[in-house]
Amino acid sequence: MSVIEELKTALGPDLVLTGTAIGDRYRSDESLTGRVLPLAVIRPRTVEEVSTALRICHAHGQPVIPQGGLTGLAGGANAAGGEIAISLENLAGIEEIDTAAGTMTVKAGTVLETAQNAAAEAGMLLPIDLGARGSCQIGGTISTNAGGIRVIRHGVTRDNVLGLEVVLADGTVLSMLNKMTKNNTGYDLRQFFIGAEGTLGIVTRAVLRLKPSIPGRQTALAALQSYEAVVAFLNKAQRGLAALSAFEAMWQSYVGFNARAAGVKLFDAEHPFLVIVEQDDDGSDAARERFEAFLGEALEEELIVDALIAQSEKDVLRFWSVREGHMMGQLLPSLVNLDVSLPIGEIGRFAEACEAALLQRFPAAHVSFFGHVGDSNLHIAVSVGEASEDDLHTIDEIAYDLVRRFNGSISAEHGIGTLKRPYLDRSRSPEELSAMRLIKQALDPKGILNPGKVI
Numbered sequence: 001m002s003v004i005e006e007l008k009t010a011l012g013p014d015l016v017l018t019g020t021a022i023g024d025r026y027r028s029d030e031s032l033t034g035r036v037l038p039l040a041v042i043r044p045r046t047v048e049e050v051s052t053a054l055r056i057c058h059a060h061g062q063p064v065i066p067q068g069g070l071t072g073l074a075g076g077a078n079a080a081g082g083e084i085a086i087s088l089e090n091l092a093g094i095e096e097i098d099t100a101a102g103t104m105t106v107k108a109g110t111v112l113e114t115a116q117n118a119a120a121e122a123g124m125l126l127p128i129d130l131g132a133r134g135s136c137q138i139g140g141t142i143s144t145n146a147g148g149i150r151v152i153r154h155g156v157t158r159d160n161v162l163g164l165e166v167v168l169a170d171g172t173v174l175s176m177l178n179k180m181t182k183n184n185t186g187y188d189l190r191q192f193f194i195g196a197e198g199t200l201g202i203v204t205r206a207v208l209r210l211k212p213s214i215p216g217r218q219t220a221l222a223a224l225q226s227y228e229a230v231v232a233f234l235n236k237a238q239r240g241l242a243a244l245s246a247f248e249a250m251w252q253s254y255v256g257f258n259a260r261a262a263g264v265k266l267f268d269a270e271h272p273f274l275v276i277v278e279q280d281d282d283g284s285d286a287a288r289e290r291f292e293a294f295l296g297e298a299l300e301e302e303l304i305v306d307a308l309i310a311q312s313e314k315d316v317l318r319f320w321s322v323r324e325g326h327m328m329g330q331l332l333p334s335l336v337n338l339d340v341s342l343p344i345g346e347i348g349r350f351a352e353a354c355e356a357a358l359l360q361r362f363p364a365a366h367v368s369f370f371g372h373v374g375d376s377n378l379h380i381a382v383s384v385g386e387a388s389e390d391d392l393h394t395i396d397e398i399a400y401d402l403v404r405r406f407n408g409s410i411s412a413e414h415g416i417g418t419l420k421r422p423y424l425d426r427s428r429s430p431e432e433l434s435a436m437r438l439i440k441q442a443l444d445p446k447g448i449l450n451p452g453k454v455i
Contacts, residue, residue, distance in 0.1 A: 003062045011049055015042060015045070017040060018039075026087065027079075028078050029070045029074075038065065041087055042086045047091070047165060047173060050091070050167045051173050058169050061446055063084070064083060065078070065198070066086050066088065066198035071136040072140065073414045073419075075419045077140070092111070093106070094106050097119065097210070101180075103208065106138050106206055107204070108202075108205060108206065111137055112132075112141060124212065125211045126210060127210075128146070128150075138203075143415075144414070145157050148372075151375040153243065153246075163207035165204045169449050198453070200443045200444060217279065218281060219315070220307050221307065223267055223271035223274055224271065224303070236294075242279075247374040248323050248371070248372060249370065249371055249373040250273065250276075250369075250370040252271065254325070254381065255322060258321075276319050333385055334387035339414040340403050341376045341378065341411075344373060346406050347373060358398055362384040368380075375412075378412070396420075408427070417453055437455055
């Protein structure tokens with residue numbers, strides 16, 4: 001019996017899509033680099049069905065790729081040819097919200113925004129927040145250790161996962177659904193699977209950390225003259241704002257393009273840098289006055305040269321519409337969005353060197369930068385027109401060689417997938433890569449889980 005026949009017999013034909021029943025959406029993540037459809041798509045509804053599917057695939061030596069919301073940007077959920085996809089889209093739902101423990105137990109296929117809304121209805125906050133919140137799934141968020149815009153206050157996904165349920169390559173279920181902050185009982189196995197991109201096991205359920213809901217939030221847009229001023233302003237915000245929740249820096253090249261594209265006017269004059277700064281608070285007038293006083297001090301100290309304080313949700317959305325840059329992909333052909341991290345003090349010099357190197361090779365290119373500077377994350381937007389594969393490779397080589405020179409990381413929050421795999425040695429030593437391979441061999445000896453990804 002073939003592997004697909006055995007899967008259909010064990011799971012039922014309605015859970016195993018083949019041939020023309022496989023929709024094109026299973027071809028690629030948001031990197032749009034997927035070229036082939038999976039051999040089949042399994043859509044389990046329970047952890048037992050995930051376990052059965054993996055047990056059968058393991059017995060046949062059949063490669064498997066886990067798929068979630070397909071919002072990744074590194075090719076980590078794409079088939080290369082001959083793999084069976086296990087889509088977690090039907091394994092969704094909130095199982096429990098424990099307000100006493102401050103936890104949510106949730107299935108892996110649950111959309112992040114759905115989980116956020118469920119937490120809010122219970123008077124709680126799910127701290128994980130990404131731009132793709134409306135389509136990314138919890139399992140994929142965990143498997144890539146996604147970051148997002150609130151890392152400066154709440155940490156990355158890893159910092160908000162207390163427990164996991166994971167299915168190993170042979171179908172073994174590891175139930176580690178811990179709800180305690182302190183649990184010092186040997187190896188913390190959940191950490192192997194967070195950020196592993198499905199290469200060590202498939203996440204099926206998680207216990208996520210919740211926090212009390214936030215009554216209010218203050219938002220301002222500040223203009224600055226230099227990257228050094230950005231760092232000084234960040235330091236002041238970290239000292240002066242007790243609940244700093246966002247610090248998003250944008251270079252003028254990025255602001256100018258996206259403000260024009262969105263039809264938004266921010267300041268009368270152009271400034272080299274703009275920063276969105278946000279503070280969570282109790283929503284009182286006194287809290288707003290303290291926020292205004294903080295900005296006033298920054299102006300007096302000449303850390304910032306101008307500031308706009310959001311007076312309404314409309315103002316907040318206007319500031320963030322420029323930062324989110326949704327029109328870039330439509331207006332810039334073959335847009336490349338690189339995601340790196342560097343020591344905070346080096347980000348400005350890196351950006352200057354990176355822009356110069358890219359423009360030397362591609363004089364007509366669009367090159368712009370923005371970043372979650374408070375957590376050392378920088379995004380680089382590059383478009384050289386209709387790019388060839390060689391052009392894309394050259395862009396990566398230029399950027400990642402500079403990342404190595406500045407002692408940074410080639411991936412801050414997007415993961416490695418297939419697109420960054422050739423450059424992993426820019427951030428990891430031979431000894432580290434060897435240790436990773438040993439872990440992979442121990443947990444997936446047949447190499448069936450997401451082959452060709454990460455290492």
